[in-house]
Amino acid sequence: MGEISLLIFSFCMQAAIGIVFFITISKQLYKEKTFKTASYAAAGLSVIGILASLLHLGRPMAFLNSLSHLGTSWLSNEALLCGFFAGIAVLYALVQHFKPGNASLDLLMRWAGSLVGLIAVFSMGKLYSSTTVPVWQGANTFIDFYTTTLAIGALLFIATSLKELHNVDKKIYGAIVLAAVIFQAVSAIPHALSLGKTGMAAQASAAILSGMTMVIALKWLLILGGTALLLWPAKQETVSSFKSGNAYLACALLVFGELIGRYVFYAAIVTTTIGIT
Amino acid sequence: MDFIDRITGAKLSRRSFILASAAATAGLSLTGCGSSLTQATADQAAGKEGQWITAACWHNCGGRCLNKAYVVDGVVIRQKTDDTHPDSPDYPQQRACVRGRAQRQQVFGADRLKYPMKRKNWEPGGGKKELRGQDEWVRVSWDEALDAIAGEIKRIKTEKDNRSLFADGGPVSKVLALYGGYVSHWGTTSRGNWTYTPDVIGYSPESNSGINDRLDMRNCETVIMFGLNPAWSSAGNPAYNFLQVKKAGAEFIAVDPYYNDTYGLLEADWIPCRPVTDTALLLGVAYTLLEEDDPIHNPLIDWEFLKKNTLGFDAESMPEGTNPQDNFKDYVLGTYDGVPKNAEWAAEISGVAPDRIRYLARAMNKNKKVAILTGWASARTQNTDNLPQLFMTIGAMTGHMGKSGHMCGISCHSRSSNGGDMLVKPGSNKLPSIKNPVDDSFNDTEMWRAIVDGKYNWTGDQKYYKGETRDIDIRLIYHDSGAALQSRDGMTKGIEAHRKVDFVVSHGQFLTTNAKYSDFVLPVTTEWEKIGGFLTGNREMVIMYSQITEPMYECQSDEWIARELAKRLGIDPAQAFPIDAKQQFFNQIAGATTTHEDGKSKIPMVTLTEADIAEWGVQGKPQEGRIGLKEFQEKGIFQIERKPGDNYGFIAFKEFRDDPVGKPRPNSASGKMEIYSQVLGDTINNLGYSKIKPIPTHIPPVEGYEATFKDWQTKAKGDYPYQVINPHYLRRSHTVFDNVQWLRETWPNPVYISTQDAKEKGLADGDTVLLTSQHGKTLRTACITDRFMPGVIGLPHGSWVDMDEKTGIDTGGADNILCGPVSTGQGVSGWNSCICNMEKYTGASLIPDVEKPQRIIF
Amino acid sequence: MMSQYGFYFDMTSCIGCRTCQVSCKDKNDLKVGTIFRRVKAFETGSYPQPGIFHYSSTCNHCESPKCVEGCPTQALHKLENGIVDHDKTKCIGCRYCTWSCPYGVPQFIEELGQISKCNMCKDLIEKGENPVCVDACPMRALEWGELEDLKAKHGDSVSELPLLPVSSVTKPALLIKAKNIAKQKGFREKEI
C-alpha cells in the first residue's frame, strides 16, 4: 500500500494531539502533576508524524511550497496547522525538560497546542472529505479522526502517566475512551450502508470494504476488546481503577485496532474516476 | 558513459543517444519499461531547432500513412502525421494509426539487434541443435559471422546440393540463386482462396478492381459486409471512408462471428455467423433469391446479367461438353442430390436463423443500390476454394456489378473501401530479376513437415501444376525476409524443423521468432536508417520517405549482407546488384507516374532538373512532372485531390456489364464470369490436396464447425468443441510491433470468449485460459464479451511465441501454435478454420505482456 | 474577457483505435505506466445485440478545477485561456490532486517525484497549431477550441455521461457527442 507514510502521519499526529489535549485537561484537574513523559511522547509522535508526511512527498526538500495556497487548499492549511502544532509540542517538551515551573508559559503552550491541534484535526478531516473519494466524504471522516484523537490520546496519555496517576481515579479517562469508541462504531454502520447506494466509486469502495470484512472485524475486536480490558475492574487498587498491565495491553490493542482502521480508511480509496481511468 | 551529459543537457549527440540507450538497455533488461530515453532527451532538445523528415512506416499493415519525425541533432524527439494540406472527407489527410505513432519506439527500441550474434553451442554442422531457441548468445564480428555462414553454405552445397538450401526470398536469396539455386516457399497468406480462384473464373484477379471507388460508394443504400474490419485491419482512412458512406444515408449489415469495431462505428445490423460457413450461408441466400424471385411482382434476380455475362448458372447456360445437370441452380435447388440448399439447410451449418438468411437475401434486392463486400478472412479458411466464385455468383444474380452504387467484391487491406487502379505509382528500381535455377518450392502448409519428413507435394512454385511427390533433404534455413516461423501454420512443427537442419541464419531488426531459433543472427537496418524509398497503399497517394538516422549500432542492410556473402561465395555482387541503393531510389523517383486530370493517361510525377541529377550524383535524364523533387521530398507525399464528379472515379466491371462480347473478361476461358469453371475444378483437383466441384458447393472444412462434433447427427461435441478465428489485431502488423512496449501497454492482447461459453466453463475476465488444439497449446488472458458468437474464440493474430520448454505450453498466445498445417484445395493456409478446446488454466496466471522482459540479447 | 478552451469528442465516430493515446505519449515522451489521454472500451447489451462504445479522456481543463483549488503549492493553476497548467518548479509531489480531480487526471510520476498531466499542448496552441491528439485522430473524432464556439457548433453534445462524475463539481470544458448506448446504465468496461 502506497499510503503507509500518510497512515503513520495522520495517526501519530492525531495521537500526539490527543495526548496534549489530555495533558491540558489533566493539568487543570491535577495542578501539581507535570506529565513529563506524556509531553515527550506527544513531541516524539508529532515529529515522527511530520517526518512521515515528508516521506510521502515526491520532492520532500520543497515541502515549504505546500504553504503557498493557504485559505483555499485544505492541504496547505493542514500543513501549516500540523507544523504549528508539532512546533508547540516540541517546544512544550523542551520547556518541560529544561525549564519546568513557569506556570503561565506552561498554561499558554498547553492550551495553544490543544487548540491548534484540534483545529488541525479538523483540517485533516476537511482535507480528506473534500476529495473525490466518496468513501471519505461526509461526517464519518471527522468522527473517525476526532474519536481516534480522543481514544488514542487518552490511552497513550494514561500509559505514559501511570505512575503519576497511580492515586487518581482513572475511570473518567476510561469513560471517554469508551464513549469515543462507541461513537466511532455506531457512526460507521450507517456510513457503510449508505456507500452501497451512491455512485460507482462508492460502490467500488463498498466492494473493497466487504472484501476486507475479516480485517474490519479484527479492527473492532481489538478496539472494543482493548476498551473492555481497560475498564476491567482491578482488585488490588481501590482508588484508581486500572491495573497497569491491563492498561498497557489495552493501549496496545487499541492502537493496533485503530491502525488497522486507518489502513482500511486508505485501502478503500476509490475516486469517482473509476469509469475512466 | 555519457550519462552526465544527458543529465546536464550539455550535449545531445546521436552518439550519446545511442550509448545512453544501450546503457539503459543493460539496466533495463527485466522491467523493460518503454522508451529508455524519455525526459532527458526531450528537455535537452527543447529550444534547439530541428527538422521534420518524412519517416517510413513500411509494414504489411493494410494501411499506408504519412509519418514524420522531428529530428534534432540526429535524435528523434517526436512524430507527427499528415498536415501537408487541409483535411476534408473528399481530400483527406493520410493520418497515421496507433502503430505508426509508436514507430520511433520500435526503431530506437532497447531490444534492437545491435551486433552479429552467434549461438553459444553452435559448431559447423550444427552443434547441440536442440538448444536452438534456448541457447545463450555470443557477440561476434561481421567477418566472423559472414565467413562462418558462407562456409556452411559452401559445405552443405558441396556435401549435398542446392536442393538442401532453403530460403525466404530476400536479397540473400538472389545470391543463392546465382550460387546454383535454393528451395523456396509459396502460399496464400493474405488472400486465402482469393489467391487463385478469381484469376480463372473471370472475376477480379486484383484486390483493387472488384469494387467501385470510395466516392461512388456513397451512392449506396445498403452495404453488406462479410467479415470486414477496417477499423483494425485497414488502419488509416478506410473506416473514415465508410463513415462518409453512413453519413450519406446507407444502412449496414454485417455477417461475421464477431461484432467488431467497424460494425460498432457503422451501427451495422449484425448477423452472427460461424466461421468458415459463408459458403453455406450464401447458398441459402441463393436458394431464397430463387424461391422468392418473381420477375413481375418481386424481381430479385438480374436474369439479364446472368444470361449475358455468366456461364453455368442453369442447365441452359452450361458450357459445351459438360453435363447440364451439374449446373449451379439445380445444385442449389437440390434437384438431383435431393438436398435443397434452402435457408433451413444453411441455418444448421452457419448458425444463422432461416428468417435472418431470408432477410439477408431480400436486402440484396436488385432494385436497390447495394454493395456486397467481403474481406479475405472468410476465405483464409480450409476447403473454401469456391467461395470467391460464390460471391461472384451472388453479385451476378442480384446484378450488383458494373453500375454506380452497385458492387460486389473485395474490400480489404490497403484497398479497403476504395476500388480502382492505382492513380499514382513509383517507378521500378531497375534491379535485375534473378532466376532461381531450383524449381522446388514448398507450399506454406507443408513447409515445416517437408523439412522434418523429407518429402512434399510439388506443384511448381504457385504455378498450380499437377501435384507430384518429391523427396527433399533440407540442411540450411536462411531467413532474409518475412517472419515465417511465427506467421505460418504449425509453429510447433516449425520449431522441430528449425532444430533438425544443420544450420539456421536470420536477418533481424529484433530477436524475432525466426532469429530466436537460429544459429546466427545478423542485425539489419530499418527503413529509418536507409537512404529513402517509396510506399504505396490506397490508390490516390504515394509516399516518398527519407533517411531519419544513421544505421544503429552495427546494423547493415540486407543488400549489404547479400553483397558480402556473394564475395565470399565467389560470386560477383554486381550480377544481383549492379546499381547502388541511391541509384535504385532515384530510378523509382524518375519512373514514378501519376494520372492526368482526364482520369486516363499516365504522366511522369516528378520534375527532375540537371541540377537535381548532379546533386544526387546519379544517372538520369531531366523530365517534366507534377512536383519538384525538393518539394516532394519535403512534403513526403503526392496525393491526388479528389472531388465528386472528377475523372478519377471507378465502377468495377462496367465495360464488361455493358458489352460482354466486345469487352470479355480477360481471365476466364470463356470470357464470361464462370459460375461453372472447368479450369478451376480441374486445376484444384489436380493439385493433390482436396477435391472441389466446378461450381460453388459447400464442402465441410477439415477443421470447421462440422469437425467440432464427434457425431454430427446426434450433435455430440468432440474433443475440440470451439472454433477459433484470428482477428488482425491493432497492436501489430502481423508479428511486427509486438515488441513495442507502448503498444503492449495500449493493446493488451487478450483472448475473446463469448459470455455464454465463459459461463459454461466458469471463466471470468482476467482468468488465464488454456487453449488446446491438435497442433499445440497456448495461454492467454480472457476477455469475456457479448460481441463474439458462442462457440467461437477470437485469438488475435501475430503475438510472439513464448514457449515453456518444460510444459510444452506457449505463454505468448501465438496463433500459429494453435493453427495447424492442414493442406486443402489450392494449398490455402486455413487460419480462420481451427478448432480447439478451452479450459481455465490451473497453473500460474499470465502477467500482462507489457511487464514481460523484452527479448534483449545484448 | 477570459477565454476557456475545451475539447469536443465525437463518440459516434470513434473506433477506439487509441491513436490519440499513443500520439500523446509521443508528444509528452511518457514512459509505460503514464498516460495523459486514455481510451477505454465499454460494452453494452447482450448477444446477439451487443453494443460497443469508446471513451477518450484527458484533462478537461475545468472551469472550477478542484485540482487547482486543492493544490497546496499552486503548481496547478488556471491560465487566462482556461488551460489548467502544472508548474514543475512548484509541485512537491503530495499527490493531493490525484484525489481531488474527479476524473483521475493527474498522474504521479515516480522518477520525477511529481505529478504530470495534459497541458492541452500549450506550446503548440501558442504557435497556432492544434493539440497533437486532435490532429492525430484518424476518425476526426476530436476537436479543440474555444468552448463557446464548440458548443455553438455541436448543439447536440453533452458534458455528462453515466460513466463520468457529475459535471457540476468542476464544470469540465468538455463536450461529447454520445452514442445512445453510452447514455444508459449497464455498461461494462472491457479490454480490447
Ligand SMILES: Nc1nc2c(c(=O)[nH]1)N[C@H]1C(S)=C(S)[C@@H](COP(=O)(O)OP(=O)(O)OC[C@H]3O[C@@H](n4cnc5c(=O)[nH]c(N)nc54)[C@H](O)[C@@H]3O)O[C@H]1N2
Ligand atoms: N494464424 C494466422 N497466421 C497468419 C494470419 C492469420 O490471420 N492467422 N495472417 C497471415 C497473413 S494475411 C499474412 S500477410 C502473413 C504475414 O506473414 P509475414 O510476412 O511473415 O509477417 P510479418 O510479421 O509482416 O513479417 C515481416 C518480418 O520482416 C521483418 N523485417 C522488416 N523489415 C525488414 C528488413 O528490412 N529486412 C529484414 N530482413 N526483415 C525485415 C520484420 O521484423 C518481420 O519479422 O501472416 C499470415 N499468418
Ligand SMILES: Nc1nc2c(c(=O)[nH]1)N[C@H]1C(S)=C(S)[C@@H](COP(=O)(O)OP(=O)(O)OC[C@H]3O[C@@H](n4cnc5c(=O)[nH]c(N)nc54)[C@H](O)[C@@H]3O)O[C@H]1N2
Ligand atoms: N492491425 C492489423 N491490420 C492488418 C494486419 C495485421 O496484422 N494487423 N494484416 C494486414 C494483412 S496482410 C491482411 S491480409 C489484412 C487481413 O484483413 P482481414 O482479412 O479483413 O482481417 P481479419 O481480422 O482476419 O478479419 C476481418 C473480419 O473477418 C471476420 N471473420 C473471420 N473469419 C470469418 C469467416 O469465416 N466468415 C466471416 N463472414 N467473417 C469472418 C473477423 O471476425 C473480422 O471481423 O489485414 C491487414 N491489416
Ligand code: SF4
Ligand atoms: S496504418 Fe500502417 S502505414 Fe499507416 S501508420 Fe499504421 S502501421 Fe503505419
Ligand code: SF4
Ligand atoms: S484516435 Fe480518435 S478514433 Fe482513435 S480512439 Fe482516439 S478518439 Fe477514438
Ligand code: SF4
Ligand atoms: S479534469 Fe481534473 S485535473 Fe483537469 S482541470 Fe478538471 S479537476 Fe483539474
Ligand code: SF4
Ligand atoms: S502533487 Fe503537485 S500539483 Fe498535485 S496537488 Fe501536490 S503540489 Fe499540487
Ligand code: SF4
Ligand atoms: S492536448 Fe496534448 S497533452 Fe493533452 S491529451 Fe492531447 S496530446 Fe496529450
Ligand SMILES: [Mo]
Ligand atoms: Mo496478409
